[in-house]
Amino acid sequence: MSKTAYVRTKPHLNIGTMGHVDHGKTTLTAAITKVLAERGSGTYVPFDRIDRAPEEAARGITINIAHVEYETDTRHYAHVDMPGHADYIKNMVTGAAQLDGAILVVSALDGIMPQTAEHVLLARQVGVDHIVVAVNKADAGDEELTDLVELEVRELLSAHGYGGDTVPVVRVSGLRALEGDPRWTESIGALLDAVDTYVPLPERYIDAPFLLPVENVLTITGRGTVVTGAVERGTVRVGDRVEVLGAGLESVVTGVETFGKPMDEAQAGDNVALLLRGVARDAVRRGHLVAAPGSLAPSSRFTAQVYVLSAAEGGRTTPVTTGYRPQFYIRTADVVGDIDLGEAAVARPGDTVTVTVELGREVPLEPGLGFAIREGGRTVGAGTVTRVG
Ligand SMILES: Nc1nc2c(ncn2[C@@H]2O[C@H](COP(=O)(O)OP(=O)(O)OP(=O)(O)O)[C@@H](O)[C@H]2O)c(=O)[nH]1
Numbered sequence: 541m542s543k544t545a546y547v548r549t550k551p552h553l554n555i556g557t558m559g560h561v562d563h564g565k566t567t568l569t570a571a572i573t574k575v576l577a578e579r580g581s582g583t584y585v586p587f588d589r590i591d592r593a594p595e596e597a598a599r600g601i602t603i604n605i606a607h608v609e610y611e612t613d614t615r616h617y618a619h620v621d622m623p624g625h626a627d628y629i630k631n632m633v634t635g636a637a638q639l640d641g642a643i644l645v646v647s648a649l650d651g652i653m654p655q656t657a658e659h660v661l662l663a664r665q666v667g668v669d670h671i672v673v674a675v676n677k678a679d680a681g682d683e684e685l686t687d688l689v690e691l692e693v694r695e696l697l698s699a700h701g702y703g704g705d706t707v708p709v710v711r712v713s714g715l716r717a718l719e720g721d722p723r724w725t726e727s728i729g730a731l732l733d734a735v736d737t738y739v740p741l742p743e744r745y746i747d748a749p750f751l752l753p754v755e756n757v758l759t760i761t762g763r764g765t766v767v768t769g770a771v772e773r774g775t776v777r778v779g780d781r782v783e784v785l786g787a788g789l790e791s792v793v794t795g796v797e798t799f800g801k802p803m804d805e806a807q808a809g810d811n812v813a814l815l816l817r818g819v820a821r822d823a824v825r826r827g828h829l830v831a832a833p834g835s836l837a838p839s840s841r842f843t844a845q846v847y848v849l850s851a852a853e854g855g856r857t858t859p860v861t862t863g864y865r866p867q868f869y870i871r872t873a874d875v876v877g878d879i880d881l882g883e884a885a886v887a888r889p890g891d892t893v894t895v896t897v898e899l900g901r902e903v904p905l906e907p908g909l910g911f912a913i914r915e916g917g918r919t920v921g922a923g924t925v926t927r928v929g
């Protein structure tokens with residue numbers, strides 16, 4: 541019982557790299573960890589460990605997403621690097637990536653390419669408000685051409701409402717920094733400074749009623765049932781009374797831990813384990829929600845904006861019509877639902893449509909909530925709730 545308590549020394553942010561295939565997202569991610577490891581504030585994660593990340597189950601969807609952790613002088617970051625374009629679409633639209641800010645990687649040799657523009661559009665749609673640009677491969681680029689690339693990126697960002705004139709654009713070389721070249725090592729430092737100063741601390745809704753979607757349930761012999769997951773909003777302390785939605789029971793939190801360390805108080809954004817008093821192991825499941833009692837009202841009907849994945853993104857090859865009945869992955873829950881396409885009646889792979897959904901059972905819903913649509917074990921769509929009821 542003498543475990544060292546977790547000490548919150550710096551604010552935590554979630555960021556990630558975006559950009560066209562091969563522009564150097566993974567190389568840059570590796571370079572960031574290397575430069576910070578040399579400063580003594582992180583662990584170096586080499587390229588092949590990032591790019592061959594194991595499949596992780598995030599929010600009920602099997603998503604290929606690599607997290608690396610590092611600290612600057614002022615902040616603690618969890619950084620995601622996604623290996624393919626289809627993964628960006630899924631992770632961004634369902635909110636699984638949960639980015640507070642993004643580093644847009646653009647090759648100085650190629651400039652803006654289709655996925656550069658697409659990721660900027662996606663970022664805007666899912667509410668990523670701050671982008672910092674890394675013009676990568678600057679070691680190999682011609683100076684004048686790089687000037688043009690920078691102009692072009694600023695224009696693209698302005699066109700999507702990002703204030704391209706003020707967005708920091710930093711010329712970097714992930715590859716040369718990895719090789720230890722001092723000039724380019726410095727460029728990574730400059731990029732991190734830009735992220736530290738330009739991406740504001742996210743609003744964590746710490747004052748909202750507590751909510752934790754259950755990802756996993758385990759038993760600790762002699763202590764009881766433990767649920768794990770990321771705190772979506774609010775705070776929780778030992779002694780707090782909570783409701784477990786889905787299980788239809790109330791309990792009291794008798795332990796709070798993060799990464800195996802006890803903590804006084806967990807807050808929005810933290811990954812935690814909660815020990816619940818008097819709850820049987822089989823009474824609670826993934827998909828249930830632990831919340832401040834009476835703070836959530838479940839419903840079964842909602843309107844949403846849905847993107848139907850194209851066949852190239854691993855989606856369907858045939859259109860979706862009214863009456864289609866797939867599975868909806870909402871937070872950590874998995875619920876069947878009927879889709880009504882209204883007047884459109886048909887949605888082809890690649891389309892973005894407005895739909896009304898009637899779920900097979902009630903779950904807590906709210907505008908802005910992201911979800912994935914799955915069928916036969918694969919993701920075929922992603923959406924955001926626009927109206928409940
Ligand atoms: N000259 C130069 N080459 C680079 C630099 N960064 C990356 N590369 C090369 O560009 C290629 C692609 O790099 P990755 O880091 O895999 O690119 P990525 O954006 O992660 O690619 P995907 O994950 O497939 O979209 C590799 O051959 C890298 O060695 C750089 O700063 N300078």
Ligand SMILES: [Mg+2]
Binds near residue numbers: 566623
């Ligand atoms: Mg990559």
